[in-house]
Amino acid sequence: MDLKKLEQITKYVVDLAKKKGADEADSIIRESKEFNVIVRLGKIESLKEAVSKSLGLRVIKDKRTAIVYTSDLEEKSLKKLVSDGIELVKYSDRDEFSTLPDKSELGIAKGDLKNFDSNVEKISSEKKISMAKEAEEASFAFDKRITNSGGSSFSTAISGMALSNSQGFSGSFSSTGSSLSVSMIADDLESEVKGKKQRGWWYTSNPFFDKLEKPQDVGKKAAKRTIMFLGARKVKTRQAPVLFDQFIASNLLSFLSSLVSGESIYRKMSIFVDKLGKKVGSEFLNVVDDGLMSRGFNSRPFDGEGVVSRKNVIFENGVLKTYLLNTYSAKKLGLKTTGNASRSIAGRPGVGISNFYLINGNISEKDLIGEVKDGLYLMETMGAGVNPVTGDFSVGALGMWIENGKILYPVSEITIASNINGMLNNILGLGDNLEFRGAYASPSLLIDKITVSGK
Amino acid sequence: MKEREISRRRFLELAGISSTGIFFLKFPVERLFSQEVKMQDIRFEDHFEIDKDTIRKLLDLGLSKGADFSELYMEYTINENIFWEDQILKDASKGISRGIGIRVIKEDSFGYAFSDDISFESLKNCALTAAEIASGSAKVKSADLSPKRFKNLYPVKELFTKKPVPSKIDLLKRADDRARKYDPCINKVSASFMQTLKFITIVNSEGLYVTDAQPLIRFGISTVAEKNGKKQRGSRSGGGRIGMEYFIENPPEKLAKEASEQAVKFLDAKDSPAGKFPVVLAPGWSGILLHEAVGHGLEADFNRKKESNYSDRIGDKVASELCTVIDDGTIMNQRGSINCDDEGNKSNKTVLIENGILKGYMHDRISSKYFKVNPTGNGRRESYKQFPIPRMTNTYLLAGKSSSEEIISSVDYGIYTRNFSGGQVNISNGDFVFSAVESYLIEKGKITAPLKGVTLIGNGPDVLTRVKMVGNDFLLSDGVWTCGKNGQSVPVGVGLPTVKISEITVGGTKV
Numbered sequence: 001m002d003l004k005k006l007e008q009i010t011k012y013v014v015d016l017a018k019k020k021g022a023d024e025a026d027s028i029i030r031e032s033k034e035f036n037v038i039v040r041l042g043k044i045e046s047l048k049e050a051v052s053k054s055l056g057l058r059v060i061k062d063k064r065t066a067i068v069y070t071s072d073l074e075e076k077s078l079k080k081l082v083s084d085g086i087e088l089v090k091y092s093d094r095d096e097f098s099t100l101p102d103k104s105e106l107g108i109a110k111g112d113l114k115n116f117d118s119n120v121e122k123i124s125s126e127k128k129i130s131m132a133k134e135a136e137e138a139s140f141a142f143d144k145r146i147t148n149s150g151g152s153s154f155s156t157a158i159s160g161m162a163l164s165n166s167q168g169f170s171g172s173f174s175s176t177g178s179s180l181s182v183s184m185i186a187d188d189l190e191s192e193v194k195g196k197k198q199r200g201w202w203y204t205s206n207p208f209f210d211k212l213e214k215p216q217d218v219g220k221k222a223a224k225r226t227i228m229f230l231g232a233r234k235v236k237t238r239q240a241p242v243l244f245d246q247f248i249a250s251n252l253l254s255f256l257s258s259l260v261s262g263e264s265i266y267r268k269m270s271i272f273v274d275k276l277g278k279k280v281g282s283e284f285l286n287v288v289d290d291g292l293m294s295r296g297f298n299s300r301p302f303d304g305e306g307v308v309s310r311k312n313v314i315f316e317n318g319v320l321k322t323y324l325l326n327t328y329s330a331k332k333l334g335l336k337t338t339g340n341a342s343r344s345i346a347g348r349p350g351v352g353i354s355n356f357y358l359i360n361g362n363i364s365e366k367d368l369i370g371e372v373k374d375g376l377y378l379m380e381t382m383g384a385g386v387n388p389v390t391g392d393f394s395v396g397a398l399g400m401w402i403e404n405g406k407i408l409y410p411v412s413e414i415t416i417a418s419n420i421n422g423m424l425n426n427i428l429g430l431g432d433n434l435e436f437r438g439a440y441a442s443p444s445l446l447i448d449k450i451t452v453s454g455k
Numbered sequence: 456m457k458e459r460e461i462s463r464r465r466f467l468e469l470a471g472i473s474s475t476g477i478f479f480l481k482f483p484v485e486r487l488f489s490q491e492v493k494m495q496d497i498r499f500e501d502h503f504e505i506d507k508d509t510i511r512k513l514l515d516l517g518l519s520k521g522a523d524f525s526e527l528y529m530e531y532t533i534n535e536n537i538f539w540e541d542q543i544l545k546d547a548s549k550g551i552s553r554g555i556g557i558r559v560i561k562e563d564s565f566g567y568a569f570s571d572d573i574s575f576e577s578l579k580n581c582a583l584t585a586a587e588i589a590s591g592s593a594k595v596k597s598a599d600l601s602p603k604r605f606k607n608l609y610p611v612k613e614l615f616t617k618k619p620v621p622s623k624i625d626l627l628k629r630a631d632d633r634a635r636k637y638d639p640c641i642n643k644v645s646a647s648f649m650q651t652l653k654f655i656t657i658v659n660s661e662g663l664y665v666t667d668a669q670p671l672i673r674f675g676i677s678t679v680a681e682k683n684g685k686k687q688r689g690s691r692s693g694g695g696r697i698g699m700e701y702f703i704e705n706p707p708e709k710l711a712k713e714a715s716e717q718a719v720k721f722l723d724a725k726d727s728p729a730g731k732f733p734v735v736l737a738p739g740w741s742g743i744l745l746h747e748a749v750g751h752g753l754e755a756d757f758n759r760k761k762e763s764n765y766s767d768r769i770g771d772k773v774a775s776e777l778c779t780v781i782d783d784g785t786i787m788n789q790r791g792s793i794n795c796d797d798e799g800n801k802s803n804k805t806v807l808i809e810n811g812i813l814k815g816y817m818h819d820r821i822s823s824k825y826f827k828v829n830p831t832g833n834g835r836r837e838s839y840k841q842f843p844i845p846r847m848t849n850t851y852l853l854a855g856k857s858s859s860e861e862i863i864s865s866v867d868y869g870i871y872t873r874n875f876s877g878g879q880v881n882i883s884n885g886d887f888v889f890s891a892v893e894s895y896l897i898e899k900g901k902i903t904a905p906l907k908g909v910t911l912i913g914n915g916p917d918v919l920t921r922v923k924m925v926g927n928d929f930l931l932s933d934g935v936w937t938c939g940k941n942g943q944s945v946p947v948g949v950g951l952p953t954v955k956i957s958e959i960t961v962g963g964t965k966v
Binding site: 040043044045046047048049050051052053054056065066067068069070071072084088089091092093094095125148150185196197198199234237238239267268269345346347348382383384385386387388389390392394395396398412413414415416417418419451452453454455 | 534537540543544545546547548549550551552553554563564565566567568569570571572581584585587588620621624642643645679681686687688727729730731760761762764840842876877878879881882883884885886887888889890892907908909910911912913914960961962963964965966
């Protein structure tokens with residue numbers, strides 16, 4: 001991947017836009033090289049490989065904004081793109097907040113973020129295929145109640161991004177990722193009561209190939225999590241504490257990040273409007289977004305607008321310290337950007353996280369379970385029943401039932417419901433098991449007073 | 456089902472385009488929808504700079520390692536969006552995405568490669584990469600390409616590209632005005648108008664050669680109401696494979712009023728009860744229940760791999776005899792409709808469940824070969840970056856005999872659901888959820904208090920046996936749904952008459 005060349009193309013487009021009459025402009029290119037193999041029952045089901053590239057341009061003229069983009073990077077098309085942008089921009093209304101970041105905020109963080117693994121490109125297809133096969137085999141070998149496979153998939157991606165703007169910023173970086181995921185189906189054929197089939201999965205993912213969990217371990221873990229659910233039943237409707245496992249807790253953080261996004265705030269689509277500097281949760285609520293984390297899944301030297309990356313504290317001891325902001329939402333709210341502009345090719349800069357995580361606790365998950373008299377160990381949720389404006393929360397749930405500190409039996413076809421405001425204040429404890437498996441991460445999280453609806 | 460009328464002349468005009476045109480961007484798009492352009496003037500080389508010989512060459516390269524079948528999917532898509540917020544047009548955007556995907560099949564395994572660099576060198580690499588699924592030497596050669604025509608299901612009176620941008624902005628402004636006029640407590644309004652025109656050409660080594668032009672529009676509005684320290688949101692959207700004439704029957708004011716009404720009415724929403732209750736589904740949007748509860752489970756890939764709870768169950772009774780479920784890609788101007796699927800097969804009306812008996816699945820090429828049945832026109836993909844898999848089009852439940860009054864008055868205490876934000880299903884056992892954003896309590900046969908958003912959870916096969924009454928008021932939802940599967944999003948439609956389910960778990964907070 002020739003990053004310098006990508007930068008040059010974005011520079012060319014920005015210069016051309018300026019020449020054609022834009023007051024301000026920025027342009028982004030993304031290039032990616034992807035590989036994916038899906039193996040099922042020991043046989044290759046699909047093999048996919050591709051390189052793709054596309055470019056987006058934002059034109060600001062007279063405080064009016066237009067976005068144009070294309071996957072055709074020939075010079076002729078780029079010229080057409082610029083003239084389309086200049087034509088389109090006159091239809092937007094003047095918006096005093098529409099501008100590039102201040103020059104002083106632009107920059108490229110120094111040092112090696114360790115988000116690129118040069119080995120990824122060198123791994124042979126044979127190796128990737130055999131890893132997918134190995135994981136699936138290990139699942140089947142783990143327990144005879146594993147009766148079918150939903151497939152074992154190995155993927156790698158090498159991506160590059162370049163950005164230039166009319167303030168003179170120009171930068172680029174590349175990153176890598178590898179992942180292996182297995183989905184299995186279990187059926188208890190010998191059970192007297194014919195229960196439901198269950199599906200379970202596990203995955204490993206990392207910017208660095210050699211940091212992936214071993215295929216056998218991924219397969220075994222997938223099998224273990226699948227057979228755990230066999231014989232799942234409903235429980236009686238009640239209020240109970242719920243222990244969110246690491247994976248589901250990180251999903252909860254993902255929802256939390258959308259509530260602290262400056263875009264949600266100025267749109268009044270969040271329970272956190274007017275809550276800056278206020279205590280909104282328990283002492284356990286300590287959340288950080290770190291764009292500079294070494295070996296982070298989403299570490300980057302600058303954000304989607306060229307603002308230099310940093311580490312931001314979002315919640316401290318339950319107090320909301322800052323929103324996640326890009327230039328536009330910051331200006332709308334009378335604040336400063338936090339370097340959280342996200343950028344797609346096809347749209348104006350949005351707000352996004354880098355590495356967003358809840359700071360680790362100090363109780364082992366086992367001890368957390370031990371504290372629960374009668375409650376749910378939550379392992380999967382279904383649906384997206386959350387209202388950002390009111391904080392009302394209701395989703396389908398799958399997990400294990402805990403009684404007197406012991407995991408007793410699997411439960412399914414139930415829902416959990418509460419309100420985010422209440423949940424953040426009802427945190428009873430945090431696990432000591434923070435682990436980065438993606439851009440969101442959290443230790444296990446025990447929350448009291450959630451309505452579990454079943455029979 | 457109401458089908459929009461189309462004139463004979465209009466039909467002839469448009470049917471031509473959807474069958475014989477190839478890629479053509481040297482012609483202004485709007486001219487394509489008039490009679491000025493003779494179809495024989497339109498060629499591959501006008502846009503993709505590749506001709507039939509090159510295509511045959513690429514198909515043969517795909518077959519060069521001994522595969523059974525190769526296919527090229529060429530796409531050119533124009534997207535235009537305008538976004539309204541804070542009473543101004545925030546931004547306008549326009550984009551083009553084009554590329555070619557090459558699929559090579561050997562038995563039921565396949566290789567896939569795509570490129571947005573459409574030079575011969577790059578496409579040749581794609582064909583050779585995809586060919587790697589086989590190992591050996593060529594067994595078959597590609598056949599002569601023979602163009603195929605289909606009926607055009609999306610006649611358009613006025614294509615969005617023909618309409619000047621300011622008149623589209625006016626639609627957003629009108630929606631904003633109406634929303635704010637509804638009630639002074641509406642203090643945030645945003646609206647968007649998304650327009651897509653997708654041209655596809657599919658050719659394969661069996662000689663298939665199909666082209667389609669697929670318009671799609673979606674208008675959406677979102678509001679926030681604030682009163683006495685309480686806040687609530689409301690939203691509505693609509694559209695389809697149709698032109699600007701959509702707004703004659705569906706003025707933006709109508710959607711705006713409904714979105715505001717929802718936000719204001721639900722300011723005082725009550726906690727929903729938790730537990731098992733009878734549920735009455737309002738006609739239209741509630742079709743999301745079918746999409747999740749049975750639709751996905753009847754996609755043939757899951758059944759070929761025996762991953763679905765409906766595997767090996769054709770001929771079994773899987774629902775109450777009141778249930779007849781159809782997947783229909785042929786409804787005029789609907790969001791989920793397609794003239795042909797993304798493998799070049801004609802779209803169909805497929806009976807999935809008839810009077811409670813499972814009749815068949817939805818197929819793509821690989822599954823229809825496996826089950827030895829005719830293709831059903833359900834092989835769909837998001838774009839050239841993806842390979843086709845079995846997907847729904849418009850999925851609905853046929854009307855029954857009861858009136859909606861009869862159904863609602865039969866419930867002593869239960870829930871009435873009207874609008875949804877989405878759903879999800881676990882394929883292997885049929886457990887599914889759908890999230891109601893607009894639901895009401897039913898007390899003594901009457902709809903009463905609005906309830907806070909709730910998730911309903913059930914098991915597909917189980918819930919369908921609990922369908923106790925089906926209304927005579929069938930309604931297809933307006934074009935809003937997007938279905939996600941294996942990371943691919945495609946537009947779909949859902950529909951349903953009023954339906955009573957005797958018992959389902961409601962995820963409220965009130966114990």
